[in-house]
Amino acid sequence: MAIKAVTDTDFQAEVLDNEKPVLVDFWATWCGPCKKVSPVLEELSGELGDIEFRKIDTDANPEITRQFQVMSVPTMILFKGGQPADQMIGAHPKAAIRKFLTK
Structure with missing residues (x-):
């Protein structure tokens, strides 16, 4: 399953207004570490149907990057009810990311 890319423009609609966790x-x-995490997230997006997956290029979308104080990449932020609920920084193995998402 392909992960949809979002931008500064559609972040509100795609992430913050989404009823599901994102x-x-x-x-x-x-x-480099982002390239290692990307296929893992693609796999998990097909396995965890109760969570939506999105990606945002920090260089092309500085407004949202600043708003959520992302200082290093990859950073994965789990949003629930339009608010950041938890975050994971850096490249991690699939099992660790799955645990982060399902706790």
Whole structure:
């Protein structure tokens, strides 16, 4: 399942106004660890149907990146009810990300 990319413009509608929990992957094209996490998140998005998955390029979308104080990539923020509920920074194995999402 492909993870939908969001931007500063549609972040409110795609993430904050979403009724489901949403995991947002803050990433950058130059980030090596981001490239390792991306396929893991693709797999998890197909396995965890109760969570929506989105990704946002931090370089192309500085407004949202600043708003949520993302200082390093990859940063994954889990939003619930339009608010950040938890976050995970850095590249982690699939089992650790799954645990983070299902706790």
